[in-house]
Amino acid sequence: MTRIAVIGGGRIGEALISGLLKSGRAARDLVIAESFPARAEELSERFGIRVTTVADACEGADVVVIAVKPGDVDGVVAELAAVDLDGDREQLLVTLAAGLPTTRYENKLPAGFPVVRVMPNTPMLVGEGVSAIAAGRFAKAEHLETVHELLGAVGKVVTVTESQLDAVTAVSGSGPAYFFLVAEAMIDAGVSLGLARTTAADLVVQTMIGSAAMLAESGESATELRAAVTSPGGTTAAAVRELERGGLRTAFYDALSAAKARSATMGAPAEKTLGISAE
Ligand SMILES: NC(=O)C1=CN([C@@H]2O[C@H](COP(=O)(O)OP(=O)(O)OC[C@H]3O[C@@H](n4cnc5c(N)ncnc54)[C@H](O)[C@@H]3O)[C@@H](O)[C@H]2O)C=CC1
Numbered sequence: 001m002t003r004i005a006v007i008g009g010g011r012i013g014e015a016l017i018s019g020l021l022k023s024g025r026a027a028r029d030l031v032i033a034e035s036f037p038a039r040a041e042e043l044s045e046r047f048g049i050r051v052t053t054v055a056d057a058c059e060g061a062d063v064v065v066i067a068v069k070p071g072d073v074d075g076v077v078a079e080l081a082a083v084d085l086d087g088d089r090e091q092l093l094v095t096l097a098a099g100l101p102t103t104r105y106e107n108k109l110p111a112g113f114p115v116v117r118v119m120p121n122t123p124m125l126v127g128e129g130v131s132a133i134a135a136g137r138f139a140k141a142e143h144l145e146t147v148h149e150l151l152g153a154v155g156k157v158v159t160v161t162e163s164q165l166d167a168v169t170a171v172s173g174s175g176p177a178y179f180f181l182v183a184e185a186m187i188d189a190g191v192s193l194g195l196a197r198t199t200a201a202d203l204v205v206q207t208m209i210g211s212a213a214m215l216a217e218s219g220e221s222a223t224e225l226r227a228a229v230t231s232p233g234g235t236t237a238a239a240v241r242e243l244e245r246g247g248l249r250t251a252f253y254d255a256l257s258a259a260k261a262r263s264a265t266m267g268a269p270a271e272k273t274l275g276i277s278a279e
């Protein structure tokens with residue numbers, strides 16, 4: 001039995017808890033610490049699991065998962081000082097916070113405490129997430145295995161080095177937002193062509209689902225699948241030409257580059273990040 005304490009019951013904390021319960025994890029093995037009272041009550045009612053303080057949640061937990069905003073992480077780690085944490089007792093800290101290096105936690109935890117850093121994404125709410133996991137200085141293979149099993153319940157898991165996590169954040173951590181943005185734009189475009197909004201939304205959502213399934217299952221690359229839809233001199237070629245003229249490809253290079261750069265500066269002091277706080 002692994003007792004898991006999730007600190008922060010926001011979108012990601014809830015997605016993790018919900019996915020773990022759906023995958024068969026017992027409610028009695030999970031606990032959430034959530035500081036916003038109305039949210040704490042909502043989570044307790046929705047999932048029937050204990051919602052308590054950080055110190056109480058972490059006391060005796062095997063795995064402590066940090067799922068608060070990066071700007072709140074230091075406060076949580078300070079609260080952990082009041083808890084009798086002991087890495088030798090097989091305890092493990094897992095952080096889902098974007099941008100903050102494992103050293104940020106290791107420096108304030110008992111010496112040698114294992115930390116694993118994860119970049120998940122929100123589709124884990126429906127069991128279709130993807131998480132990249134990276135070991136901190138003191139995390140061993142068995143710790144990575146524990147985290148692999150934990151996140152494996154809510155989607156796919158890949159192991160990377162910590163230095164790759166900023167790029168991962170740009171691709172899959174923020175990735176769902178790009179697809180939602182594309183969906184929004186396509187629905188609006190369908191409406192502008194005279195379709196009812198509900199019809200346009202149905203068409204776009206199922207087109208996304210079907211295309212994703214083909215990408216995952218056909219064994220063909222994105223380039224091959226796109227070419228198969230693009231008849232010579234046809235409608236798709238006309239549309240792709242406009243997308244390329246609009247700078248779609250360059251926009252993605254620039255967007256992911258900006259996300260990676262932002263992830264890399266999130267752990268730096270505020271004055272070094274042009275006044276942007278890590279909220
Ligand atoms: N939203 C996303 O798509 C992704 C988010 N992340 C990371 O996950 C983390 C959480 O993000 P979200 O769930 O979107 O944020 P959120 O703001 O929805 O949730 C954070 C929750 O933590 C609670 N909280 C803050 N301080 C606390 C404390 N001291 N004790 C207990 N609870 C506390 C807040 O009341 C809030 O409910 C962030 O660090 C973010 O970088 C990572 C990948 C994707």
Ligand SMILES: O=C(O)[C@@H]1CCC=N1
Pocket residue numbers: 098169173174
């Ligand atoms: O936007 C953010 O900072 C977080 C990290 C990845 C997705 N959302």
